Amino acid sequence: MTHFASRLVRTIKRPLVLTGLVLLPLAWGAVDAFAKDHAFLINASPSLPNWAFWLDKHARIERGSLIFFEPPASRLVEVHFGKGAQLFGKRVLGVPGDVVNHRGHEVFINGRKIAARLDETRLGIALHKGPEGPIPDGCFYTGTSHPRGLDSRYAEIGFVCRGQILGSGRAIL
Numbered sequence: 303m304t305h306f307a308s309r310l311v312r313t314i315k316r317p318l319v320l321t322g323l324v325l326l327p328l329a330w331g332a333v334d335a336f337a338k339d340h341a342f343l344i345n346a347s348p349s350l351p352n353w354a355f356w357l358d359k360h361a362r363i364e365r366g367s368l369i370f371f372e373p374p375a376s377r378l379v380e381v382h383f384g385k386g387a388q389l390f391g392k393r394v395l396g397v398p399g400d401v402v403n404h405r406g407h408e409v410f411i412n413g414r415k416i417a418a419r420l421d422e423t424r425l426g427i428a429l430h431k432g433p434e435g436p437i438p439d440g441c442f443y444t445g446t447s448h449p450r451g452l453d454s455r456y457a458e459i460g461f462v463c464r465g466q467i468l469g470s471g472r473a474i475l
Contacts, residue, residue, distance in 0.1 A: 341469070347383075349451040350391050352473035359469035363442065367394045368473070371444075371466040378427050378458050389468060392453050396443030402434050402454075409455050417445055419455045430457040440464045 341357040350368075357370055370391045373379050379388065396402060396411045403410045409417045409432070422428050432455045437443055441461040443454045453459055 345391055347391075349446040349448040349453075350473075351447075352475060354473070354475035355391065355471040356474050357469045357471040361470035363394060363467070363470050365394055365397050367470045368392070369394055369442065369444065369462065369470050370468045371462050372468070373452075373459055373466075376458050378423065378429075379452075381425060381427060382423060382452070390444075390452070390459075391471065392444035392446055392451070392462070394442045395445045395454070396437050398437050398439045398441060400437050400443065402432070402437065402443055404431055404434055411443060417453075417455050418449070420450065423452075424450060432456045433460050437461060438463070442467075 341359070342354070345353050345355060355368070355370070361367070363369055368391060370389045373388065373390050395416050400411050403413075404419070407419045407421075408415055409419060419431065420429055438461065441463040444459070444462050445451065445453045445455065454461060
């Protein structure tokens with residue numbers, strides 16, 4: 303290195319280090335604040351067509367939103383998905399005030415057919431008819447296009463309410 307280059311490095315090294323020391327906590331604070339409201343999720347289930355999702359914990363939830371939530375604890379969820387909290391990702395098909403009805407194995411929201419129910423899981427565990435009637439405030443009716451998706455069609459999941467919901471996501475991969 304030439305004398306000039308060596309001197310230049312010594313001259314700017316200290317301000318660069320000091321600038322870095324000042325900016326690093328500010329950048330870390332911004333990343334930390336962002337991380338409190340967002341998450342990256344991986345889906346291992348075949349019930350959604352994508353496997354990677356970006357989650358916003360404060361996004362507005364509306365019909366068509368993809369939400370991630372904690373399902374109610376049950377033997378069925380444990381047998382199929384393992385012990386511990388497992389997040390489910392489902393589409394919002396019904397919003398507060400919509401009316402859910404069952405006719406045989408068909409499920410309707412506001413008179414429009416949205417899905418068909420099964421009697422048991424692929425492992426032979428009985429499935430029970432999900433909730434009917436108006437969807438309560440703060441709750442949603444969820445589903446997927448997968449015929450074996452475990453969602454609001456079944457009492458084992460039921461309406462998904464605010465306290466269970468981690469946030470709304472969008473597929474990224």
